[in-house]
Amino acid sequence: MNPSSPEGLAQTGEVDTRGAQRTSPSGSVARFLAWTALGLGMMILSAGLAWSIRGGMEPPSPAPESAPVANVVPPPDQKSVLFKKGRLTYQVHCTRCHGPEGRGDGPDAAVLRPPPRDFAARPWTHGETTEAIRTVILQGIPGTAMTGWSHLLSSQELDAVVDYVRSLGAPPREIKVSDTPTTLLRQAGFEPIEPAIAASPLTFEGLDGRKRTLDQEQGKAILLVFWGTTCAPCMEELPSLDRLASEFAHAPLAVLPICIDEADDALVREVERTRTRQLPLLVDRTGLARIQYDVQSIPYAVLIDSEGRQIGRAQGCKDWSTEAVRELLRTVTSRSANSE
Incomplete structure (x- = not known):
């Protein structure tokens, strides 16, 4: 049989009866592997395409960040809060007497006896410590318009107003080495x-007939001023002496203007009415003051410290409102207060 004839080809398996070429076993395997690889490639391509589409639709994951910082509002400064509370309490209870800045110039001050304290003036009779001020606020000051507030203030309000009152006073003046009594005495005349x-x-x-002695002023500094009703310079200086006494009303200082030339109380009362506003005038009934203090002429002043010692004398009319006089008395009374 001819191999090239159709019958021969059919018998040899190289061409089927329909004339189509038949695949050899090795070619089938190759095609199977190719189709398998193509299928796998398509699957991978589909999976990659699906992943890309899904990734494009989903928002990207945020980059890691540090923990958010809380927006915390700091608490108000406690010192500032207390200061404002103290100022408000002071304005409600104190300004009518002591004035808005603590200078003793409130609307009611003119009619008060003794006058309200000027917190800037030194020394403070009852002390400048927190406890001293607290005691005055709670208990008041007998014989004055300052009544106790224990029923008016809460504990927090009391603490606040004590601190505020302390802030109104000028810091205590440091006494310099040069401010010796001798120096200050000379500067004050x-x-x-x-x-x-x-x-x-x-x-x-006194004009009320009550007898008084220097011993009753023990522990205080004393300013003795001897004067007379017929003395023109005495009449001239009494108003400034009155103002000085008012300024130091709360200090450990006794200002004692003693008339040594007039037994007529009516005349002395007239001088008191016209020359002083709140300083009581006194009278020496014994006639011994001139001798005891060697008064040669009037007006004549003697300054006595808290230990009962005469430390300075001044003869002639003086202006008692000068800063030099105030500085001398502030120093002397400050030492009196510190010795208590």
């Missing part, structure tokens, strides 16, 4: 008494 000598006993009367 006094002649220093060196060495200091004990104050002589002295009895005098």
Whole structure:
């Protein structure tokens, strides 16, 4: 049989009866592998395409961030809160007497006896510590318009107003080495008494007839001013002496203007009415003051410290409102207060 004839080809398996070429076993395997690879490639391509589409539709994951910082509002400054509360409490209860800045110039101050304290003036009679101020606020000051507030203030309000009152006072002045009694006495127009000598006993009367002695002012500094109703310079200086006494009303200082030339109380009362506003005038009934304090002429002043010693004398009319006089008395009374 001819291999090239159709019958021969059919028998050899190289061409089927329909004339189509038949695949050899090795070609089938190759095609199977090709189709398998193509299928796998298509699957991978489909999976990749699906992943890309899904990734494009979903928002990207946020980049890691640090923990968010909380928006915390800091608490108000406690000191500032207390200061405002103290100022408000002071304005409600104190300004009518002491004034808005604590200068003793409130609308009611003119009619008060003794006048309200000027917190800037030194020294403070009852002390400047927190406890001293607290005690005055709670208990008041007998004989004055300052009544106790224990029923008006809460504990927090009390603490706040104590701190506020302290803030109104100027810081205590530091006494310099140069501010010795001798220096200050001379600057204020006094002649220093060196060495200091004990104050002589002295009895005098008020216009109410009550007798008084220097011993009753023990522990205070004393300013004795001897004057007379027929003395023109005495009349001239009494108003400034009155203002000085008012300024130091709360200090450990006794201002004692003693008339030594007039027994007529009516005339002394007239001088008191016209020359002073709140300083009571006194009278020496014994006639011994001139001798005890060696008064050669009037007006004549003697300054006595808290230990009962004469430390300075001044003769002639003085302006008691000068800063030099105030500085001397602030120093002397400050030392009196510190010795208590």
